[in-house]
Amino acid sequence: MAEKSFKYVIVGGGVSAGYAAREFAKQGVKSGELAIISKEAVAPYERPALSKAYLFPEGTARLPGFHVCVGSGGERLLPEWYTEKGISLILNTEIVKADLASKTLISAAGETFKYQILIVATGSTVIRLTDFGVEGADAKNIFYLREIDDANKLVEAIKAKKNGKALIVGGGYIGLELSAALRMNNIDVCMVYPEPWCMPRLFTAGIASFYESYYANKGIDIIKGTVAVGFGKNENGEVVDVKLKDGRVIEADIVVVGVGGRPLTTLVKSQVEEEKGGIKTDAFFKTSSPDVYAVGDVATFPLKLFNELRRVEHVDHARKSAEQAVKAIFASEQGTSIEEYDYLPYFYSRAFDLSWQFYGDNVDGKVVGVFLESGTPEENKAIAKLARVQPLVDNLDRLAAEGLAFAANI
Numbered sequence: 166m167a168e169k170s171f172k173y174v175i176v177g178g179g180v181s182a183g184y185a186a187r188e189f190a191k192q193g194v195k196s197g198e199l200a201i202i203s204k205e206a207v208a209p210y211e212r213p214a215l216s217k218a219y220l221f222p223e224g225t226a227r228l229p230g231f232h233v234c235v236g237s238g239g240e241r242l243l244p245e246w247y248t249e250k251g252i253s254l255i256l257n258t259e260i261v262k263a264d265l266a267s268k269t270l271i272s273a274a275g276e277t278f279k280y281q282i283l284i285v286a287t288g289s290t291v292i293r294l295t296d297f298g299v300e301g302a303d304a305k306n307i308f309y310l311r312e313i314d315d316a317n318k319l320v321e322a323i324k325a326k327k328n329g330k331a332l333i334v335g336g337g338y339i340g341l342e343l344s345a346a347l348r349m350n351n352i353d354v355c356m357v358y359p360e361p362w363c364m365p366r367l368f369t370a371g372i373a374s375f376y377e378s379y380y381a382n383k384g385i386d387i388i389k390g391t392v393a394v395g396f397g398k399n400e401n402g403e404v405v406d407v408k409l410k411d412g413r414v415i416e417a418d419i420v421v422v423g424v425g426g427r428p429l430t431t432l433v434k435s436q437v438e439e440e441k442g443g444i445k446t447d448a449f450f451k452t453s454s455p456d457v458y459a460v461g462d463v464a465t466f467p468l469k470l471f472n473e474l475r476r477v478e479h480v481d482h483a484r485k486s487a488e489q490a491v492k493a494i495f496a497s498e499q500g501t502s503i504e505e506y507d508y509l510p511y512f513y514s515r516a517f518d519l520s521w522q523f524y525g526d527n528v529d530g531k532v533v534g535v536f537l538e539s540g541t542p543e544e545n546k547a548i549a550k551l552a553r554v555q556p557l558v559d560n561l562d563r564l565a566a567e568g569l570a571f572a573a574n575i
C-alpha cells in the first residue's frame with residue numbers, strides 16, 4: 166500500500182486536534198504539510214455537546230452545528246475549511262502502531278504514514294463494566310458515551326424505549342449530565358453510585374446535597390453507597406434489570422454507565438516517559454521522545470500554579486494545550502521561544518437549568534478553588550481571579566457571609 170508523508174501529523178481527531186488545526190492555520194502551515202488521522206467518521210467537534218444538547222428533546226444539537234471551534238466562541242471548522250487550508254483530514258482511520266524511532270504510523274487497514282513531527286491527541290476511552298467481569302454487562306441497551314457513534318445509539322434507544330426506565334451507573338460527570346438528559350426525555354431515571362454523595366472528587370457534601378435535592382425534585386431516584394453487580398436480560402439479550410450489591414434489584418430497559426475514563430496512551434507505551442497514567446510532557450507539551458508532542462486528556466503536564474504534574478480530562482485544557490503545543494512547534498522552528506503553559510484548571514457542567522463553573526483545585530488550607538452555580542460572566546471572571554490569587558482565609562464564617570463580595574474585593 167502507498168505510503169503517505171506529512172511534515173506534521175496529529176493522531177486523533179477530537180477537541181484538541183481541531184483546536185491544534187486552527188492554530189496551525191494561524192501560524193501559516195502550508196498546504197499539504199498537516200494531516201489529522203482520526204478513527205471517527207467526522208471532522209473534529211465539541212465533544213461536550215454529546216452529553217447535553219445532542220440528547221435533548223428540544224433545541225437538539227446536530228452536526229455540523231457543533232464542529233470546533235464554536236465551543237469557545239470561534240469560527241466553526243467545517244470539513245471544507247480543512248480542504249481550503251490544505252489540511253488532510255484522514256477519517257475512519259485508526260492508527261494501531263506507532264514506531265517513534267522510524268517516525269512511522271500504521272493504520273488498522275495497513276496504510277503507512279510518515280511524519281517529521283507527531284502530536285498525540287488520542288484522548289480517553291471509557292472504562293467498561295465488562296472490564297471488571299460484571300455479570301450480564303454485555304447485555305443490549307447498556308450504553309457508554311464517548312464518541313458520536315455512542316451518542317447516536319443512545320438517541321435510538323431513547324426513541325425505542327419511550328417513557329421507559331433508565332438506570333445510570335456512576336455519579337460523576339456522565340452520571341449527572343445523562344440522568345438530566347434522559348429525564349428531559351420523559352424517561353424514569355434512577356442513579357446508582359458507590360460514594361456518599363455525587364461528584365465526590367469535586368463537590369463538598371454541601372454542594373452535592375443542593376444538586377441531589379434538585380435532581381430528586383425532577384423525579385430522579387438516587388441510590389448511594391452501592392454498585393451494580395449484575396444485569397438480567399430477556400430472550401433478545403436486552404437488559405431488563407440491574408442487581409445491586411446491597412441486594413436490591415432495579416428494573417431498567419436502558420442502562421448508561423459512566424464510571425470514568427482511561428487515557429489512550431497505548432500507541433506510544435514504553436516509547437515515551439509516562440507519569441500519573443498519562444504521557445509526560447514539559448510546559449510546551451513536548452514528550453521525552455524527540456519531535457513527539459502530547460496534548461489534551463493524554464498529557465501529564467507541569468501545572469505551574471500548584472507546582473506539580475497533572476493530567477486534566479476537560480475541554481478547556483484540551484483546547485489550550487493544543488494551541489500551546491502548536492505555538493511551541495513554530496517557535497522552535499523559528500528559533501524563538503514562548504512562555505511556559507500556566508494553566509488555571511477550569512471545569513464546568515450543565516444540567517436542567519443549572520450551570521456551574523469551577524476554577525482551581527479542591528484541597529483545603531486557603532482558597533484554592535472556587536465553585537459557582539449560575540454565575541454571570543463578571544462573577545465567573547471574579548472567581549477565576551480568586552482561584553489564581555489564592556488568598557489566605559483566616560475566617561471561614563467571613564467567607565461564607567461575604568460570598569461573592571469576597572471575590573470582588575480581591
Ligand code: FDA
Nearest residue numbers: 177178179180181204212213260288461462478479480483
Ligand atoms: P478527544 O476524546 O476529544 O479526541 C480523541 C480523538 O482521538 C477521538 O476522535 C478518537 O476517536 C481519536 N483516536 C483515539 N485513538 C486513536 C487512534 N489510535 N487512531 C486514530 N484516532 C484515534 N469537558 C468539559 O470541560 N466540559 C464538558 O461539559 C465536557 N463534556 C463531555 C461530555 C462527554 C460525553 C465526554 C466524553 C467528555 C466531555 N468532556 C467535557 C471532556 C472533554 O470532552 C475532553 O476532555 C476532551 O474531548 C479531550 O480532548 P482530546 O482531544 O484529548 O480527546
Ligand code: NAD
Nearest residue numbers: 335336337338339340358359392423424425426478513514
Ligand atoms: P468520572 O470520573 O467523572 O465519574 C465516575 C463516577 O463513577 C464516580 O462517581 C465513581 O466513583 C463512580 N464509579 C466508579 N466505579 C463505579 C461502579 N463500579 N459503579 C458505580 N459507580 C462507579 O467519569 P465519567 O463521569 O464517566 O466521565 C468520563 C470522562 O468524561 C471524564 O474524563 C470526564 O472528565 C469527562 N466528562 C466531563 C464532563 C464535564 O466536564 N462536564 C462531562 C461529561 C464527561
